[in-house]
Amino acid sequence: MKNLQYIFYLLFSVISYGQxxxxxxxxxxxxxxxxxxxxxxxxxxxxxxxxxxxxxxLMDMSKFDxxxxxxxxxxxxxxxxxxxxxxxxxxxxxxxxVSGKVKIGSALLTVNGKIYKSEPFDxxxxxxxxxxxxxxxxxxxxxxxxxxxxxxxxxxxxxxxLRAYSKNFDNFRKLENIKFSTQENAVIxxxxxxxxxxxxxxxxxxxxxxxATFVIFPEKAGNVEIEPVSAMVKNSDLNKIVSNxxxxxxKNLPEGSPEGFKNAVGNFDVSIQTLNKLQKVxxxxxxxxxxxxxxQGNLDVEKLPxxxxxxxxxxxxxxxxxxxxxxxxxxKGVVAANYILIPKKEGQISIDLERFSFFDPILKKYIDLGxxxxxxxxLTPEQIAEQKSTLDVVDDYTKNxxxxxxxxxxxxxxxxxxxxxxWINLLLNLALFLGGAFILYYIINxxxxxxxxxxxxxxxxxxxxxxxxxxxxxxxxxxSVHFEYLKTIKNNNDFSEFFKIYEELHHxxxxxxxNRNKVNLKTFxxxxxxxxxxxxxxxxxxxxxxxxxxxxxxxxxxDELYDRIIKIYSEIVN
Numbered sequence: 001m002k003n004l005q006y007i008f009y010l011l012f013s014v015i016s017y018g019q020x021x022x023x024x025x026x027x028x029x030x031x032x033x034x035x036x037x038x039x040x041x042x043x044x045x046x047x048x049x050x051x052x053x054x055x056x057x058l059m060d061m062s063k064f065d066x067x068x069x070x071x072x073x074x075x076x077x078x079x080x081x082x083x084x085x086x087x088x089x090x091x092x093x094x095x096x097x098v099s100g101k102v103k104i105g106s107a108l109l110t111v112n113g114k115i116y117k118s119e120p121f122d123x124x125x126x127x128x129x130x131x132x133x134x135x136x137x138x139x140x141x142x143x144x145x146x147x148x149x150x151x152x153x154x155x156x157x158x159x160x161x162l163r164a165y166s167k168n169f170d171n172f173r174k175l176e177n178i179k180f181s182t183q184e185n186a187v188i189x190x191x192x193x194x195x196x197x198x199x200x201x202x203x204x205x206x207x208x209x210x211x212a213t214f215v216i217f218p219e220k221a222g223n224v225e226i227e228p229v230s231a232m233v234k235n236s237d238l239n240k241i242v243s244n245x246x247x248x249x250x251k252n253l254p255e256g257s258p259e260g261f262k263n264a265v266g267n268f269d270v271s272i273q274t275l276n277k278l279q280k281v282x283x284x285x286x287x288x289x290x291x292x293x294x295x296q297g298n299l300d301v302e303k304l305p306x307x308x309x310x311x312x313x314x315x316x317x318x319x320x321x322x323x324x325x326x327x328x329x330x331x332k333g334v335v336a337a338n339y340i341l342i343p344k345k346e347g348q349i350s351i352d353l354e355r356f357s358f359f360d361p362i363l364k365k366y367i368d369l370g371x372x373x374x375x376x377x378x379l380t381p382e383q384i385a386e387q388k389s390t391l392d393v394v395d396d397y398t399k400n401x402x403x404x405x406x407x408x409x410x411x412x413x414x415x416x417x418x419x420x421x422x423w424i425n426l427l428l429n430l431a432l433f434l435g436g437a438f439i440l441y442y443i444i445n446x447x448x449x450x451x452x453x454x455x456x457x458x459x460x461x462x463x464x465x466x467x468x469x470x471x472x473x474x475x476x477x478x479x480s481v482h483f484e485y486l487k488t489i490k491n492n493n494d495f496s497e498f499f500k501i502y503e504e505l506h507h508x509x510x511x512x513x514x515n516r517n518k519v520n521l522k523t524f525x526x527x528x529x530x531x532x533x534x535x536x537x538x539x540x541x542x543x544x545x546x547x548x549x550x551x552x553x554x555x556x557x558x559d560e561l562y563d564r565i566i567k568i569y570s571e572i573v574n
Contacts (some may be wrong), residue, residue, distance in 0.1 A: 168291055
């Protein structure tokens with residue numbers, strides 16, 4: 001990705017010379033064996049009438065191992081010329097298999113019957129001479145990946161154990177940086193990287209130690225091959241070792257899955273409830289509704305059923321919280337969504353969730369939980385007032401008087417006085433209290449009679465739309481939830497979800513700053529945090545953009561990015 005900006009600059013400089021552009025480049029021209037090379041291919045087709053007739057045909061890569069790849073497509077309108085530009089950037093993570101001068105050939109593309117190709121070039125690959133002792137240590141320890149159950153259903157969890165073997169006990173403590181390769185058709189989550197006790201074989205020279213355990217969720221039926229796990233041997237020169245591959249026999253889920261089945265495999269339960277302490281719900285007044293899914297299996301945020309939209313109510317985007325733990329049965333815990341919901345209709349309304357079902361691999365059958373529903377009785381302000389007892393009205397009136405009418409301050413006299421009971425004052429106060437209660441009851445009864453005769457609606461101070469907009473602006477995002485979820489995703493090595501959650505965090509922070517300060521985020525940072533902080537913020541965005549499309553993600557680099565995210569965004573929202 002280091003040369004990506006250079007490629008874009010070069011690409012834009014030649015757009016005016018042709019409507020189809022195809023370019024290739026590598027991050028290094030002088031490489032070494034066992035060191036990765038990043039190959040970047042940029043394809044751009046300009047114009048509405050330019051029709052791509054074939055997909056991009058890659059050059060010969062037989063002299064490399066393709067470790068990983070990624071691509072990004074952008075379509076936009078060139079404002080100066082008013083024409084459409086379709087742009088695709090490919091990246092390949094290559095490991096050389098031979099040394100010497102190696103030719104990177106031409107990539108081919110056919111547009112409107114004409115073949116376009118990139119310019120070929122050569123790169124030099126040198127032998128990587130390692131330290132003899134380090135090389136011996138790498139060969140003296142090896143990894144073996146063992147899977148507990150190799151025949152499972154789609155999305156059913158199975159346990160994988162990574163075991164290290166060596167003749168020398170000292171080699172076990174030198175193993176670090178354990179990583180799974182990029183997987184197709186499977187999701188892998190770590191359970192523990194804790195090293196267990198060293199086991200000595202009764203026969204043979206090697207000893208073994210369990211150094212990690214994982215849970216695997218195969219996502220496709222058939223034969224699924226689990227790529228090797230790698231680790232680094234830490235000595236005078238770091239050496240990478242890899243385990244064996246493992247093949248799983250994945251069975252199709254039975255036919256006849258219920259409607260709305262979302263590949264949930266395990267055992268789950270779904271609930272919906274209101275968090276409001278008040279028993280009576282008033283129309284056009286917000287309430288909190290909590291939706292939860294709990295259980296164990298391939299549990300994640302995507303499995304959480306959503307509220308169904310209705311004319312009877314409206315709701316805002318929920319705040320998601322998770323409490324998950326990976327174990328031998330999969331992912332166990334709770335995913336919850338807290339909605340702010342506004343009833344739009346008086347009377348009884350039904351708040352419905354999406355239909356939810358799951359496959360239980362123990363019972364070997366589908367469990368359909370159907371549609372979970374929360375029923376609410378929604379009242380108008382007049383109906384709520386009518387249901388109040390006289391005592392409730394007097395209590396509300398008393399509270400209002402206490403809050404609005406200033407009470408006199410009684411000064412204490414220094415001299416002591418003898419106390420005498422005054423019957424006249426008692427009777428006068430009692431008469432005033434009874435008279436006030438009678439007048440209050442008369443006024444309330446008169447208002448109720450007028451309301452029943454005239455049935456005049458109360459004039460709202462603001463419109464519903466204005467109230468909703470006010471609520472949106474006053475709602476402060478619980479950014480600690482974003483931070484905690486971002487940490488969980490990072491620790492689970494789910495890097496694609498990591499960048500997705502970061503973008504959601506950035507979007508919520510932008511909205512929060514604009515609603516609160518009436519300026520955009522960058523202007524706010526420049527005015528309040530200073531130029532240096534703004535540059536650090538821009539540098540973080542640039543690094544996140546580059547790392548997002550990298551074919552291979554390094555855990556240490558992701559950890560550094562996470563620490564910078566927490567530091568910078570915490571200062572913004574505090």
